[in-house]
Amino acid sequence: xxxxxxxxxxxxxxxxxxxxxxxxxxxxxxxxxxxxxxxxxxxxxxxxxxxxxxxxxxxxxxxxxxxxxxxxxxxxxxxxxxxxxxxxxxxxxxxxxxxxxxxxxxxxxxxxxxxxxxxxxxxxxxxxxxxxxxxxxxxxxxxxxxxxxxxxxxxxxxxxxxxxxxxxxxxxxxxxxxxxxxxxxxxxxxxxxxxxxxxxxxxxxxxxxxxxxxxx
Numbered sequence: 473x474x475x476x477x478x479x480x481x482x483x484x485x486x487x488x489x490x491x492x493x494x495x496x497x498x499x500x501x502x503x504x505x506x507x508x509x510x511x512x513x514x515x516x517x518x519x520x521x522x523x524x525x526x527x528x529x530x531x532x533x534x535x536x537x538x539x540x541x542x543x544x545x546x547x548x549x550x551x552x553x554x555x556x557x558x559x560x561x562x563x564x565x566x567x568x569x570x571x572x573x574x575x576x577x578x579x580x581x582x583x584x585x586x587x588x589x590x591x592x593x594x595x596x597x598x599x600x601x602x603x604x605x606x607x608x609x610x611x612x613x614x615x616x617x618x619x620x621x622x623x624x625x626x627x628x629x630x631x632x633x634x635x636x637x638x639x640x641x642x643x644x645x646x647x648x649x650x651x652x653x654x655x656x657x658x659x660x661x662x663x664x665x666x667x668x669x670x671x672x673x674x675x676x677x678x679x680x681x682x683x684x685x686x687x688x
Contacts, residue, residue: 516558516654522549524617527562527631527684531638534559539638541610541645542657543625545573548618550627551657552635558654559638562631565615566647567623573647574623577661578603580610580643585636587611597624599632603645610635610645630684 516530529552537555544550545566552560567573580601587600589607597611603625612633613626620626625647627635646661659666 516561522561522563524548524563524565525615525628527560527628529560529562529631529634529684531559531634533557539640539643540658540661541635541639541643542652542661543573543645543647544651544657545575545619545647545649546651550625551654552638553658554638556658560631560634561654562627562635563615563617565613565617565621565626566619567621568619571622573619573621573625574604574608575647575649578608578645578647580639580641580645581605583636583639583641598629599627599636601636601639601643601645628684 516528516533522528531554534554534557537557540553542551542553543564543566548564548566550560550562550564551558552562580603582600582602584600585598587597589595589597597609597613599610599612601610603609608623608625610625610627610632612629612631613621613624615626615628625645646658648657648661650660652660656666
């Protein structure tokens with residue numbers, strides 16, 4: 473074989489190899505694209521004008537990770553997150569004047585589906601989740617649209633049941649004297665810095681809004 477023929481054969485043989493290498497490079501990039509797409513999880517579409525007694529609950533938006541609750545006293549709203557993803561929003565009623573609900577970070581220390589108050593005339597406290605030793609707890613109760621309890625955080629009955637099933641002893645409840653949005657509440661409660669303004673968020677894939685009420 474002449475030198476020119478040998479060079480031509482070498483070039484022809486190298487074309488499939490180069491094409492295969494290019495194909496493999498494209499295939500290697502696909503998992504990166506898929507991983508980036510997986511970050512765009514559905515988000516809970518929040519209606520900021522829930523009426524007293526209403527709530528939104530979509531736990532299917534996040535199936536893993538620790539549950540955290542943020543209760544805003546000024547807004548009379550509770551935000552529920554799992555794995556950092558918002559899965560629920562509920563109207564609440566916190567402590568009235570003279571019985572103000574304390575702010576801070578409180579892990580749940582006790583859970584009882586059927587419970588009665590030791591302090592206030594054996595009043596029923598369904599789906600009680602204790603936060604302090606002096607009687608502050610999450611539980612089902614009336615939600616008039618303003619602070620009305622003796623310090624506890626009242627929830628609509630169905631929402632109290634949902635939250636009771638989602639939490640465990642040790643689940644953290646943050647009570648804040650601030651009016652954060654659903655997107656900023658958890659960072660604020662944790663004391664974390666706000667998300668950088670230079671990093672635009674991924675376009676959310678919104679889930680349908682489902683508003684429920686405990687009203688009979």
